[in-house]
Amino acid sequence: MDYLYHYYEKAIGPFRNLSDLPADEAAEVLDSIKHNKDVMAGRRAAGYMKRRYELEQLARAMFIAKGGQPVRKVPHYMVVGECEWLNSWYEEGAAVKIHISSFNTDTLSFSYGDLFPTFSPKVDDGKEYRGNIYTYKEMVQLIHKYGLPQVWNKEGTKGPERYIEVQVWDDEPLQISRIKGEK
Structure with missing residues (x-):
């Protein structure tokens, strides 16, 4: 695990986070994005932000417990x-591509797949990584065991996991990477 990547709309810039906004502002931004059905965020279901807030707090609590x-x-x-x-x-x-050494790994949690399917009651396939948040050390072991989903499930035909999501709980390394222009 050498690099972490953050994908974003080039015109908007990286690390623009709906969850940082008050709920009414986040809803307005999401509504404006929904007018463009050609992008993924334009296809978000009703209740997306409410569920996102719930999952983020669940992930945070599980991470702190570890x-x-x-x-x-x-x-x-x-x-x-x-x-x-x-x-x-x-x-x-x-x-944006940032080397893992730029982070304090105690401020990174991981889910094997996106938080939404990882914690969805609709995804009940018995895989050990469902419903769990991992530390850096735990994720290294899980990657060793299963590999990267974007390699073994590139087309999305083998389940909902298409990547390993990293929840970054600290702004500092992200600001440093912008100054360096690391991409």
């Missing part, structure tokens, strides 16, 4: 390794 040290109240999102499929979520996608 000894994690979040600085932020809500995470920024990255993925382990490159995942070109995520670029298709945007009209003009771009990515």
Whole structure:
């Protein structure tokens, strides 16, 4: 696990987080995005933000219980390794690539797949990584066991996991990467 990637709409810029906004503002932004059905965010279901807030707080609590040290109240999102499929979520996608050594790994939690299917009651396939949040050390072991979903499930035909999501609970390494222009 060398690099973490963050995919975003090039015109908007990286690390723009709906969860940082008050609920009414987040709803307005999401509504404006929904007018463009060609991008992934334009296809979000009703209740998306409410469920996102719930999952973020669940992930934070589980991470703290494992000894994690979040600085932020809500995470920024990255993925382990490159995942070109995520670029298709945007009209003009771009990515920031940051080496794992730029982070205090005690401020990173992981889910094997996106938080939504990982904690969805509709996804009941018995896989050990469902319904769980992992520390850095735990995720290294899980990757050793299963590999990267974007490699073994590139087309999405083998389940909902298409990448390993990283919940970044600290702004500092993200600000440093912007100054460096790391991409």
